[in-house]
Amino acid sequence: xxxxxxxxxxxxxxxxxALSHYNTVFSQLLETIPRHEFESLAKQYHCGRxxxxxxxxLQFMTLVMAQLSGRNSLRNIVDxxxxxxxxxxxxxxxxxxxxxxxxxxxNKPYTLVIFLIGLLCTVYNVQASDFKKLGDSAYTKGQYxxxxxxxxxxxxxxxxxxxxxxxxxxxxxxxxxxxxxxxxQYNKAINNHQKALKIRLIKxxxxxxxxxxxxxxxxxxxxxxxxxxxxxxxYNESTxxxxxxxxxxxxxxxxxxxxxxxxxxxxxxxxxxxxxxRKALKIHIKNFGAENLDVATSYHNIAATFSNMGQQDxxxxxxQKALKIRRKKLNFGHPHIASNYDSLALAYxxxxxxxxxxxxxxxALGVRLKTLGPDHPSVGISYxxxxxxxxERGDHERAIKYxxxxxxxxxxxxxxxxxxxxxxxxxxxxxxxxKKDYPNARRYSNLAKAVARKYFGKNHPAxxxxxxxxxxxxDRQ
Numbered sequence: 001x002x003x004x005x006x007x008x009x010x011x012x013x014x015x016x017x018a019l020s021h022y023n024t025v026f027s028q029l030l031e032t033i034p035r036h037e038f039e040s041l042a043k044q045y046h047c048g049r050x051x052x053x054x055x056x057x058l059q060f061m062t063l064v065m066a067q068l069s070g071r072n073s074l075r076n077i078v079d080x081x082x083x084x085x086x087x088x089x090x091x092x093x094x095x096x097x098x099x100x101x102x103x104x105x106x107n108k109p110y111t112l113v114i115f116l117i118g119l120l121c122t123v124y125n126v127q128a129s130d131f132k133k134l135g136d137s138a139y140t141k142g143q144y145x146x147x148x149x150x151x152x153x154x155x156x157x158x159x160x161x162x163x164x165x166x167x168x169x170x171x172x173x174x175x176x177x178x179x180x181x182x183x184x185q186y187n188k189a190i191n192n193h194q195k196a197l198k199i200r201l202i203k204x205x206x207x208x209x210x211x212x213x214x215x216x217x218x219x220x221x222x223x224x225x226x227x228x229x230x231x232x233x234x235y236n237e238s239t240x241x242x243x244x245x246x247x248x249x250x251x252x253x254x255x256x257x258x259x260x261x262x263x264x265x266x267x268x269x270x271x272x273x274x275x276x277x278r279k280a281l282k283i284h285i286k287n288f289g290a291e292n293l294d295v296a297t298s299y300h301n302i303a304a305t306f307s308n309m310g311q312q313d314x315x316x317x318x319x320q321k322a323l324k325i326r327r328k329k330l331n332f333g334h335p336h337i338a339s340n341y342d343s344l345a346l347a348y349x350x351x352x353x354x355x356x357x358x359x360x361x362x363x364a365l366g367v368r369l370k371t372l373g374p375d376h377p378s379v380g381i382s383y384x385x386x387x388x389x390x391x392e393r394g395d396h397e398r399a400i401k402y403x404x405x406x407x408x409x410x411x412x413x414x415x416x417x418x419x420x421x422x423x424x425x426x427x428x429x430x431x432x433x434x435k436k437d438y439p440n441a442r443r444y445s446n447l448a449k450a451v452a453r454k455y456f457g458k459n460h461p462a463x464x465x466x467x468x469x470x471x472x473x474x475d476r477q
Contacts (some may be wrong), residue, residue, distance in 0.1 A: 019359060029064075038116065056112065059104050074098045106219070109256040114138060114146055128157035134176065141334075146184030151176045169197035174214065181221055184377045184413050189221040216256065224377075224420045225457050228263055235260050251294070254283035258298060265305045268460050276459035277301045293336075296325035304343060308461075312347045319344040335378065337437060338367035342385055349389060358389045377420075380409035384424045396435050405429045422452035427464055442473045 034056070042056035047366055066077040078098050117134060135150035155172045177192035197214035219234035239256040246253070260275035281298035288294060303318030323340045330337055345360030365382035372378055387402035406424045414420060429444035449466050 033060075033116075041112050041115050045115070056104075059101070062101065074101055076102065097420045114143065130153045131157060132172075135179070139175075139182070142182070144179045148176050148179035148183065149181060166199075166203075170196045170203070170210070170214075173199070177217060177221070181217070181224075181241045184372075184375075186224045186414070190225070193221060205308055205379075207241055207244060209241070209245060212238040212245075212252070215241070216252070217254075220259065223259065223263060225414070228266060228455075231258065232263055235263070249283055249286060251283065251287055253435060254280040254287075254294065256297075257283070258301060261301050261305070265301070265308060268308070270305050270309050273305045274302065277305065283356075289411075291325050291328065293325065293329050296322040296329075296336075299325070299342065300340060303347070307343070307347050307350065310350075312351045316344065316351075317349040319347060333367050333371060335368065335371055338364040338371075338383075339378070341367075342382060345389075346385060349385075349392065352392070354389055355391050358386070361385045361389060375409055375413060377410060377413050380406040380413075380420070380424075383409070384420075384427065387424075387427060387431075391431050391434075396431050399431050400428060403431065417451055417454060419451065421456040422448050422455070422462055422466070425451065426462070426469065430469060433469065437474050438446065438473055442470075445470050445473060 008276035038057060038060070062081055065071075065081065069080060071077045071080055074100060115132075126477070131150045131154035132160060135147045135154060138144075138150060139147035151172055154171070155176065158169060158172065173192045173196035177189045180186070180192065181189040193214055197211065197218065200208065200211045201216055214232045215238035219231045219238065222228075222231040222234060236257045239253055239260075242250050242253045242256070257276045258280035261273045261280065264270075264276060267472060277298055281295065281302070284292055284294040286300055299318045299322035301321065302313045306312075306318065307315035309447065319340060323344065325341055326334070326337050331383065341360040342364040345364070347355040348354075348360065349357040361382060365379070367388040368379045368382055370390060383402045384406040387399045387406065390396075390399035391401060403424050407421065407428070410418055410420050410424070425444050429441045429448060432438070432441035434445065445466060449470065452460075452462050452466055
């Protein structure tokens with residue numbers, strides 16, 4: 001009897017449990033979302049004020065229900081959820097007011113949604129083509145790190161079914177490299193573009209347009225890692241192919257000329273720099289007319305060379321021509337507009353018009369922080385430039401603070417021996433020198449010299465400035 005009683009109790013208990021765990025269709029739908037991973041992503045990518053009663057999960061669940069039931073207003077959505085609250089408590093639902101829903105909808109972190117989609121793609125074995133679409137979407141929005149992540153997942157899926165030396169694998173490596181380039185991770189970009197080039201040379205031969213594309217992309221990445229000799233070599237390789245295939249007026253020939261002009265400007269060979277920049281400008285105008293964005297890039301490069309030659313009025317003239325085109329063609333928060341304002345500000349600084357310079361630098365920094373994030377190399381450029389303005393204004397403490405922010409970003413993203421560091425380390429040394437803090441001035445001067453000697457010839461203006469500063473400091477020991 002005792003055994004039978006226990007069995008009956010067990011059966012009764014099982015029936016009660018079955019009834020209490022009845023799942024609605026909506027509940028089963030939400031079970032496809034890994035709740036723990038969702039909460040981790042919500043915490044990592046939270047924006048706006050902290051929540052007291054609401055949560056990202058409640059927001060997500062509410063909006064899914066609104067979508068499925070065709071609700072089209074805040075009142076309608078909240079009334080619908082409130083009417084079913086007794087059925088949804090086990091899903092984590094609580095009463096939600098219209099004001100609360102409105103507030104949390106103002107700060108929806110799009111990165112949470114992007115990474116959630118990526119997670120679901122991984123969990124449910126989405127096809128490589130779907131990862132490509134996600135990568136393309138992220139890249140178009142300027143979310144380069146996310147794009148690289150999706151392209152790598154596409155690559156992993158493709159390699160399960162194809163030989164690794166197929167042409168489409170080279171395209172994926174190229175997309176990964178371009179995404180890393182956009183996020184300022186130039187060494188990773190080089191690694192992936194080299195893989196793309198190797199496959200393309202095997203499959204397509206040495207004179208194919210995609211081989212030229214790989215040479216060009218590698219040159220751009222080498223340029224940003226101060227491997228100037230390699231950058232010039234690869235730009236010349238890409239130009240040779242494009243000239244052979246399409247002739248001297250092909251737009252990508254102009255692109256290579258433009259980049260070669262920038263490289264020769266870096267080497268302080270200003271006459272050669274202007275020659276290449278003007279060649280590029282002529283081709284761009286012939287192909288696209290006088291108000292094309294590539295024309296604006298050529299104007300910007302010519303202006304930069306004039307500024308480095310000390311001809312600031314000519315520099316401002318060309319910078320303003322570039323800015324006029326870009327403001328017509330681009331969103332006001334676009335990184336190229338930020339770069340234009342920064343460069344224009346630098347020319348005004350060299351004319352000692354510091355108030356105008358400060359205004360332009362501040363605008364550029366705000367745009368870069370919003371569009372590129374706090375650790376992008378271009379943000380370091382803004383900090384360095386703002387430090388220069390504070391230095392000229394006599395605010396030495398703030399100048400050093402901003403210079404050191406630039407050092408921190410560049411050491412993290414470009415490495416401890418990048419040529420950009422020579423400039424900012426010299427700036428710190430010179431600021432300490434003006435403050436008569438000679439020990440710190442000598443320390444940063446030595447650091448600047450160590451970096452500069454790796455990249456610049458003995459006649460480069462940066463080397464001359466550093467040595468002149470070193471001699472001044474030596475006399476004050």
